[in-house]
Amino acid sequence: MAIGQKLEEARNRKGISLREASESTKIRGDYLSAFEAGQFDIDLPEVYLRGFVRLYSRFLGLDQDAVLSDLNLEMGNTSSRSAKKSLGSLTPPDSTEGSDYSHAPAPPVKSSVEPANLPNLVKPLLIVVVGIVLLTIVILIAFSGGDDTNQGEIQDPPSGTPSITETNSSPSPSDTLTIAGEHSLRIAVIAPIQHLILRNEGGPFPETNQRTREFKNLPAGWEGTLTFKDSFKCYCSSLENLRFFVDDGSEKKIEGEGSGNFTWQPE
Structure with missing residues (x-):
């Protein structure tokens, strides 16, 4: 059974939608939809792609190692992909079940979650930075105002001071x-x-x-x-x-x- 079909059937057994799965795993919904459609050529670094698939498999209660093995067979092992990039070879990778690619170590789950959380971290950080800049400007204006110097200190009285x-x-x-x-x-x-x-x-x-x-x-x-x-x-x-x-x-x-x-x- 194809990987995408396994993922979709497992999600349907849990009785949840793609949106609910995306909110629970913090993985974008369009990525999950592509996984279930068997489309793994999305614009993602391979380590993130494998991490997302591993995380989604664990969320659905599937055997993570088995799913990653199927993913390796479908995508080809890492060394063959690197050889194709460096040598320009068009030879398809060996996809036999005896290959060592099924035993390739999976990336840590932590690295797969961090990219999805980046947008949630950037916005509060920007708000804090903008707030600090605005506060600094207000303080500078308050201490350097030209016409309000009398409000913060006593100056020597001018010639027209009231008697x-x-x-x-x-x-x-x-x-x-x-x-x-x-x-x-x-x-x-x-x-x-x-x-x-x-x-x-x-x-x-x-x-x-x-x-x-x-x-x-x-x-x-x-x-x-x-x-x-x-x-x-x-x-x-x-x-x-x-x-x-x-x-x-x-x-x-x-x-x-x-x-x-x-x-x-x-x-």
């Missing part, structure tokens, strides 16, 4: 400060502020031992107290919503709206 005014014009005795001393800074938020950065010009803040403090999404009514030395710089995304007090002195506000920087130091 600081006191809402209470009559100073209290605590408004007289020494330049080299430490000062208490109380921040009050009268309306939501998305981003607030403070930098201690005289050294680190004692509360965190860092020179910079950053706050985000501050709600209306929020207050905080810090200790700084000499002077401080501030970036605020909504200057009109910020009030501050130095050494519990008079309330101070910034003459301006929107985002901007300012510096406070004793007069």
Whole structure:
């Protein structure tokens, strides 16, 4: 009985379709159809062809060695095929049953499965690579944006920086400060502020031992107290919503709206 007929009858006995067999073995359906039709001259390396036939035979419950022996007889042994390629001989190979070709070792099943799984591996790998490239581009844009430099750091205020005014014009005795001393800074938020950065010009803040403090999404009514030395710089995304007090002195506000920087130091 021909190999293709054996494969087809075995599949029919199992009561499965070519599609189900392809999904179970991970071998393309057109290859399985060609095997059952006895067409083994498909565009596949011989080691893959033999591996696929061996895997399909095992799946159908057939004797793998017997099927491969029949395949060898139908295709010719490997050495005769190599001789035909190198010498250009048209002499058909000896197909007697006593030939050693029926005992040729079968290739490992692993090598036959890998080509069918390659398309399943390439797609996720491409997705990961593209995701990494896009993430790298986003990070580069975020750190190199020209117009948004104020969002990540406090810069020296330009000539047009809003001035600081006191809402209470009559100073209290605590408004007289020494330049080299430490000062208490109380921040009050009268309306939501998305981003607030403070930098201690005289050294680190004692509360965190860092020179910079950053706050985000501050709600209306929020207050905080810090200790700084000499002077401080501030970036605020909504200057009109910020009030501050130095050494519990008079309330101070910034003459301006929107985002901007300012510096406070004793007069």
